[in-house]
Amino acid sequence: MSHDPDRLFAQPLGQIKDFVFNEDVARVFPDMIKRSVPGYPTIVENIGVLAARFAQPDSQLYDLGCSLGAVTQALRRHVRTDNCRVIAVDNSHAMLERCREYLHAQDAMFQELLPVNVIESDILELDLQAASLVALNFTLQFIPPPRRPELLRKIRQALLPGGALILSEKLRFEEPHQHELLTDLHVAFKRANGYSELEIAQKRSAIENVMKPDSLETHRQRLLEAGFSSVTPWFQCLNFASLIALP
Numbered sequence: 001m002s003h004d005p006d007r008l009f010a011q012p013l014g015q016i017k018d019f020v021f022n023e024d025v026a027r028v029f030p031d032m033i034k035r036s037v038p039g040y041p042t043i044v045e046n047i048g049v050l051a052a053r054f055a056q057p058d059s060q061l062y063d064l065g066c067s068l069g070a071v072t073q074a075l076r077r078h079v080r081t082d083n084c085r086v087i088a089v090d091n092s093h094a095m096l097e098r099c100r101e102y103l104h105a106q107d108a109m110f111q112e113l114l115p116v117n118v119i120e121s122d123i124l125e126l127d128l129q130a131a132s133l134v135a136l137n138f139t140l141q142f143i144p145p146p147r148r149p150e151l152l153r154k155i156r157q158a159l160l161p162g163g164a165l166i167l168s169e170k171l172r173f174e175e176p177h178q179h180e181l182l183t184d185l186h187v188a189f190k191r192a193n194g195y196s197e198l199e200i201a202q203k204r205s206a207i208e209n210v211m212k213p214d215s216l217e218t219h220r221q222r223l224l225e226a227g228f229s230s231v232t233p234w235f236q237c238l239n240f241a242s243l244i245a246l247p
């Protein structure tokens with residue numbers, strides 16, 4: 001499927017509106033996320049590898065905040081467990097229209113893929129069925145901070161013994177020098193991927209009110225308070241990390 005290069009912030013914008021996952025973003029999203037999130041392709045592919053280790057027969061695999069379904073596709077490439085179903089959820093209609101097209105294309109290319117339900121819903125309002133794997137791949141950072149604990153508690157309650165939550169997030173650092181260094185390096189990553197100073201600055205303004213990263217310490221504490229028994233980082237590249245939280 002064709003997608004456009006991300007030039008959403010390339011021209012000077014008189015007034016910078018808050019970032020939303022609308023049609024314009026959906027059209028450029030594969031290019032945007034690959035050029036903005038260091039390690040993104042590695043994280044996505046390896047969520048499939050991790051999922052194959054945790055998936056249990058007769059259970060659900062959730063991709064919460066699935067966007068175009070990159071994680072869902074990785075789950076279907078790697079998981080061969082009997083009678084599993086992927087539930088891909090997002091509240092952006094524009095994202096899900098394209099997500100369904102990508103999944104149809106995957107269906108046409110491969111046989112014996114896990115079935116998928118694509119659901120348009122706010123993940124805060126969603127009832128979760130018994131799950132062996134839940135992926136929150138760069139989604140929790142967009143949930144209002146006061147509502148993050150209840151979402152994690154709901155996920156914890158839905159997880160079967162032996163299951164896992166995979167949580168990927170942009171990190172904030174509590175030590176100011178560390179925060180400044182990793183933020184500078186992330187800007188260097190974006191520059192190296194062809195974004196101009198203007199694009200970087202305008203995207204930062206658009207996103208600062210809607211995306212609120214936490215520190216690793218905050219994530220760990222909140223996961224433990226939600227009832228998870230252990231939190232293991234399995235990937236970090238610059239200020240982007242992914243954790244395995246076990247029930």
Ligand SMILES: C[S@@+](CC[C@H](N)C(=O)[O-])C[C@H]1O[C@@H](n2cnc3c(N)ncnc32)[C@H](O)[C@@H]1O
Pocket residue numbers: 021033044064065066067068069070071089090091092095121122123124136137138139142143
């Ligand atoms: C950075 S993207 C996630 C990327 C995706 N998981 C991937 O790996 O390509 C964040 C997604 O979360 C979705 N989202 C944000 N808040 C949500 C909510 N309350 N309920 C459902 N989806 C939400 C957005 O629409 C967006 O598609």
Ligand SMILES: O=C(O)C(=O)C[C@]1(C(=O)O)C=C[C@@H](O)C=C1
Pocket residue numbers: 032033036037138170203204207211
């Ligand atoms: O931190 C940034 O500047 C980003 O662009 C990160 C990020 C993300 O982490 O989800 C933010 C929004 C886009 O969806 C793609 C990437």
